[in-house]
Amino acid sequence: MIIVGERINGTSHRVRDAIVARDSDFIAEQAVLQADVGAHYIDANAGTGPDREVEDMAWLVETIQDAADRPVCVDSASAGALKAGLEVHQGQALLNSATAEESRQQPVLELAQAHGARLIALTLDDSGLPKTGADRVAIAKRLSQAAEDMGIGRQDLFIDPLARSIGVENDQGIAFLEAVAGIREALPGIHIICGLSNISYQMPSRKLLNRTFLAMAIAKGLDAAIFDPLDQSLMAVICAAQALLGRDEMCMEYIRAHRAGRLEQ
């Protein structure tokens, strides 16, 4: 499982204040905390306005990489901010995100190609939010083909089938899970990623839904996720799922995590 730590997101007031104040100690601490518990990428989302996001993103990426030995997931809806983040990034970044929308597909693919970055692509096109699993699989295939046409292989492409709240639309959990299974079958070798918290939006007992959803999605073929890696219960589910799928030789990592007190009973 590839874990993208999402604690550095400007939609949080505390993070936004730190970005605006150029509080590098706070950002560095958040980056190190996430790296220490096993995040493979540190997400950087400035979440500030168009007047300053380009500058903020460059500062964020540099500050994170000065503190933590990890690549950054450069996260913005703005191509300008993505470009600014890529230009200062050391090593292979992960871009978050392209979509299949006409305005956003080609520009972001070109950025990824130019900088040799890996890429998250949302199953979203100009016809609006996908409803069914099959809708998502169809868009994923188009995204994969478009990326391949640009020389970006499946090993560098992360499809995000867009988890949406079951509290808003009852059938969106099963639609997502069917999408994961369908993409895993149709596009072997591709990565499948999602943000975990949307699924439970407006629902009670959200953590239970998030961790049950994570286990179910991994069973269907999800191999990457964006969440707060300091949430020990989600990290424990990943550790358990790896052992259950035979991806943890002799279950040694699971046993180590147990001994270190990182698993609950």
Added chain:
Amino acid sequence: MIIVGERINGTSHRVRDAIVARDSDFIAEQAVLQADVGAHYIDANAGTGPDREVEDMAWLVETIQDAADRPVCVDSASAGALKAGLEVHQGQALLNSATAEESRQQPVLELAQAHGARLIALTLDDSGLPKTGADRVAIAKRLSQAAEDMGIGRQDLFIDPLARSIGVENDQGIAFLEAVAGIREALPGIHIICGLSNISYQMPSRKLLNRTFLAMAIAKGLDAAIFDPLDQSLMAVICAAQALLGRDEMCMEYIRAHRAGRLEQ
């Protein structure tokens, strides 16, 4: 999800003592506790020796049904004990279990047919424990055909693909999950059941493994399980999974469970 409550099992000393002492109050209490939290069947496993199991099973089934308005899962490796349980059972029982072993397939199928009972069938034949998912699917197909030949339809047949400990054999979790997916695809309409605790035998942090495994197996098509329904964390996973699969209209059952304090955060 069909839940078989497994608290009345003679391998527990406390239960065995109650059976031997004909302590109907204790057995009745265990039956009612399980029915009250939502068990659909109450498992009755006398676990006593061949000299007395027939008599014990009849007493157990009567005692459970006197106390709780639920059918019993009559659970024994002995055809004689199964028969004794069936003979006193009111309504449609669940027999646990047939296998594809020559000594156990036909006699138990005949018992189920004669009493109109539903039936759990283990994917086990005379060649020993199945190793792979494909082995289990092949045996499940033979069991389903044999049951159909006796007039027992898929709606009354519960295939148990035999969860075995990942602590003993690393690849048994994925083998089980592949079996569930394969059986769900090959035999639409059949039930797939398992005991939950074997998967984590000899492992630490067993409850985490059990509930993660349950969520993953439900995602693959498991629709019944044998476990202690007083384990609130497993019941909570089932409640969450039903909501995530769109089987809980408007998530009302999930919200009700939350309000009743039956879900953790």
